[in-house]
Amino acid sequence: MPRWESDARGRLERAALDLFETQGFERTSVAQIARAAGLTERSFYRHFSDKREVLFADDELQAHLVGRVEAADPDLAPIEVLLAALETADEVFRSREFLLRRVKVIAASPALAERDLIKLADLARAMAGALERRGVEPGAARLVVDVATAITRRATSRWLTDPDAVFPELVRQAAAELNAAVAPLASAERRGG
Amino acid sequence: MPRWESDARGRLERAALDLFETQGFERTSVAQIARAAGLTERSFYRHFSDKREVLFADDELQAHLVGRVEAADPDLAPIEVLLAALETADEVFRSREFLLRRVKVIAASPALAERDLIKLADLARAMAGALERRGVEPGAARLVVDVATAITRRATSRWLTDPDAVFPELVRQAAAELNAAVAPLASAERRGG
Numbered sequence: 001m002p003r004w005e006s007d008a009r010g011r012l013e014r015a016a017l018d019l020f021e022t023q024g025f026e027r028t029s030v031a032q033i034a035r036a037a038g039l040t041e042r043s044f045y046r047h048f049s050d051k052r053e054v055l056f057a058d059d060e061l062q063a064h065l066v067g068r069v070e071a072a073d074p075d076l077a078p079i080e081v082l083l084a085a086l087e088t089a090d091e092v093f094r095s096r097e098f099l100l101r102r103v104k105v106i107a108a109s110p111a112l113a114e115r116d117l118i119k120l121a122d123l124a125r126a127m128a129g130a131l132e133r134r135g136v137e138p139g140a141a142r143l144v145v146d147v148a149t150a151i152t153r154r155a156t157s158r159w160l161t162d163p164d165a166v167f168p169e170l171v172r173q174a175a176a177e178l179n180a181a182v183a184p185l186a187s188a189e190r191r192g193g
Numbered sequence: 194m195p196r197w198e199s200d201a202r203g204r205l206e207r208a209a210l211d212l213f214e215t216q217g218f219e220r221t222s223v224a225q226i227a228r229a230a231g232l233t234e235r236s237f238y239r240h241f242s243d244k245r246e247v248l249f250a251d252d253e254l255q256a257h258l259v260g261r262v263e264a265a266d267p268d269l270a271p272i273e274v275l276l277a278a279l280e281t282a283d284e285v286f287r288s289r290e291f292l293l294r295r296v297k298v299i300a301a302s303p304a305l306a307e308r309d310l311i312k313l314a315d316l317a318r319a320m321a322g323a324l325e326r327r328g329v330e331p332g333a334a335r336l337v338v339d340v341a342t343a344i345t346r347r348a349t350s351r352w353l354t355d356p357d358a359v360f361p362e363l364v365r366q367a368a369a370e371l372n373a374a375v376a377p378l379a380s381a382e383r384r385g386g
Contacts, residue, residue, distance in 0.1 A: 077377040117310040143347045143367070144374050150339030154332060174336070179378045181337050184270040185368050 009047045011037040013098065016054040020105040025051070025112055055102050056115060062123050064092045069130035078136050082127065082148035083175055089152075090159075090167035100160050124149055151175050202240045204230040206291065209247040213298040218244070218305055248295050249308060255316050257285045262323035271329050275320065275341035276368055282345075283352075283360035293353050317342055344368050 015036035019028040030051050034044045048054050068085035076084070093099065106112040124145050131141035154174035159165050208229035212221040223244050227237045241247050261278035269277070286292065299305040317338050324334035347367035352358050 077374075079374055080377050083378075114307060114311055117314055118307055121310055139347060139350060140370070140374070143343055143371060146343030146346060147340065147371060147375060150336055150343065153339060154336045157332060175375075175378050177333070178336060178340060179375055181270075181272055181333070182340060182368075182372055182375060184273050185276075185372045 008039060008043055012044055012047055013054055017101045025105060025109045056119060060092045062126050066126050066130045078131050078144040083171060086148060086152055087168035087171045103160060151178055201232060201236055205237055205240055206247055210294045218298060218302045249312055253285045255319050259319050259323045271324050271337040275337060276364060279341060279345055280361035280364045296353060344371055
């Protein structure tokens with residue numbers, strides 16, 4: 001049995017995903033989730049503030065990443081600080097199965113897709129704030145966070161679909177791909193373009 | 194008189210911004226906007242579907258950028274295609290004054306900030322789709338669009354606050370800054386890091 005199924009919280013998550021997938025997020029109630037998990041609504045609310053939080057209770061990731069940025073070697077360049085932090089993100093990831101199902105449920109609901117955008121924007125702001133506390137100018141901090149976000153999106157989408165993939169390697173691979181993609185900018189500069 | 198004030202649409206925009214700034218977006222009605230512009234509600238609805246659209250009626254930008262990407266030289270690298278398109282974005286920009294006031298109104302309202310995120314996500318998807326039609330693999334297209342978005346955010350925030358700035362130059366400057374910010378990635382690769 002996967003680890004996330006072994007407790008009340010895991011049973012609630014699985015029941016919620018099953019219902020979101022079969023009848024849609026909007027048409028699923030907390031009562032239905034609790035019943036399907038063999039628990040009471042009261043138990044549900046001990047773990048989640050509402051049904052949406054089953055999908056978005058990921059404050060641990062933000063705290064983890066911000067902590068890593070704050071604790072990083074002061075000599076590292078901002079992009080190195082962010083990528084070193086992101087390479088450890090899978091330490092707090094949920095299971096691949098949970099995250100893959102989550103992505104599909106979110107994609108099927110415009111309201112959830114919007115919520116996901118907001119959470120990502122919050123995370124970007126938090127990461128930029130952590131860089132600013134290391135002395136990086138706000139505009140430069142945001143630029144490098146946006147670059148790291150681009151790398152993470154690429155790495156995460158590969159990680160979700162390849163069961164053999166190792167997340168830190170995918171981060172480094174996506175970073176190399178980004179570096180190659182922007183190489184023409186350096187040539188344009190040399191040409192004075 | 195700035196161009197955007199010279200017609201009914203411009204008067205509605207100015208009246209709306211004045212009201213959004215002084216009493217907040219949520220507490221402003223279409224009737225108030227029309228009255229402040231010396232026009233009828235019926236006139237308002239000839240120009241905008243609702244009060245939010247005064248701030249978000251920017252489909253012209255997306256059409257402009259997608260058209261530029263589709264028409265670009267087939268030999269250009271994806272990042273060059275996107276930046277060449279973005280360098281011309283100011284051709285369809287509203288006035289700096291309108292955009293600067295717009296940014297502040299949006300920042301003051303969580304609902305508007307969410308709407309802004311959604312519009313940006315739509316624009317990114319449209320740009321990635323345009324690259325895909327040029328033969329770029331979807332994941333690679335999204336990566337380079339995310340890079341271009343990072344550059345654009347940096348260029349736009351400078352353009353808004355510097356009345357003497359020239360947008361295409363700011364795009365090139367932000368691209369050079371991004372290139373410098375990711376340079377440590379190339380060194381890490383060389384080190385086998």
